[in-house]
Amino acid sequence: MMRALQRHCRDILALQPGGRLLALDVLRGLAIMAMVLVNNPGSWSYVYGPLRHAEWHGWTITDLIFPAFIVMVGISIHLSLGGKQQLNKADLIKKGAVRALKLYVLGLFLVLFYYNFRDPAYSYLEQKLLTLRWFGVLQRIGLVYFCTLLIVLYSGTRGRVCWLIGLCVLYFALMQFMPYSDAQGNNFVGLWDFGNSFAAWLDHQLLGASHVYFREATPFAFDPEGLLSTLPAIASCLSGVLIAQLLQSERPLTFKIRILMLVGVVSVWIAELVHPALPINKILWTPTFVLLSSGYTALLLGGTLWLTEIKGYRLWSAPLVVFGVNAILFFMLAGVAARILSMVPVAGTTLGNWLFANLFQPLLGNYNGSLGFAVVFLLLSYLAMLWCYRRGFIFKV
Known part of the structure; x- marks a missing residue:
């Protein structure tokens, strides 16, 4: 498992477009990842203090x-x-x-x-x-x-x-x-x-x-x-x-x-x-x-x-590079996905609220369930961005 993960990270770094500063892509990816994480809790009523704005x-x-x-x-x-x-x-x-x-x-x-x-x-x-x-x-x-x-x-x-x-x-x-x-x-x-x-x-x-x-x-x-x-x-x-x-x-x-x-x-x-x-x-x-x-x-x-x-030490940075190379596309796709979750009606509420109330909240509780929803949203976003990254698709504004 660990070797497969290391190989996955090496493959990602090997595909990083040339002429780019690795540290910059890493920090850009960290920033946009954190932005999406804090913007998509399962419920705004249950958000840990550090994940809220002052x-x-x-x-x-x-x-x-x-x-x-x-x-x-x-x-x-x-x-x-x-x-x-x-x-x-x-x-x-x-x-x-x-x-x-x-x-x-x-x-x-x-x-x-x-x-x-x-x-x-x-x-x-x-x-x-x-x-x-x-x-x-x-x-x-x-x-x-x-x-x-x-x-x-x-x-x-x-x-x-x-x-x-x-x-x-x-x-x-x-x-x-x-x-x-x-x-x-x-x-x-x-x-x-x-x-x-x-x-x-x-x-x-x-x-x-x-x-x-x-x-x-x-x-x-x-x-x-x-x-x-x-x-x-x-x-x-x-x-x-x-x-x-x-x-x-x-x-x-x-x-x-x-x-x-x-x-x-x-x-x-x-x-x-x-x-x-x-x-x-x-x-x-x-x-x-x-x-x-x-x-x-x-x-x-x-x-x-x-x-x-x-x-x-570079392997740890690989997932962040996936986000950082395509930061604007990631932000846009995450924004569209979040809005779809807030629009689709399910059982008298929205799809996002239904998923939190029926899956994440019963399994993990209020605050951990809300955070778990955001983490799963982020992981699914990573799979989408990884697909784009491996195919060399970079959304340039």
């Missing part, structure tokens, strides 16, 4: 997943450009814009891919099309990718550092000092509350209360992937660009790993130190959250490089 200020392990992926987008941007920054920038920008648009459209597709078959009064026009959520995970990736690409093409290392710091400072200044008011004429400034911040006000005014995720928030409906928080999200992506520059330097790998670990520890320490004054908040994507999430991503990358390149 309610507001503070953080859990789950809060670090999406920003880690954003950092890796930045790493990929720099590695994919190589020495082409000075060559045909207009063409690179055009291709980048098309890619960003595709990501945005894919995000909208996932939003629209739903119909409530159990409700005869359900109106797809009124309850989906006319209340379309404009932003989400893939939409944010697309916007952040394109903005970061522009910065990379038109600035050097010093400029990128200035952009990273400047975006965080600009975001903080707008959140802390820009006055705003609600419909009743109440004036506010410098608040970082749920539904009451300059970022929430901006989403409410420009996106509309019916087109965001937190539609019932008061006094302002807002989106966790909203407009203003895109600025520090770009800063997170730029941190990935700087990490990629370190990886492509002529320094020894051991030196690069030490720098990654040092920067990671210092970033996390500063974020936690400043947290009482400027809270760590994933939904607002605060500057301290940029430091914290980028710091932990640097630590993970350094540790992965040490394991795979210095120690030569």
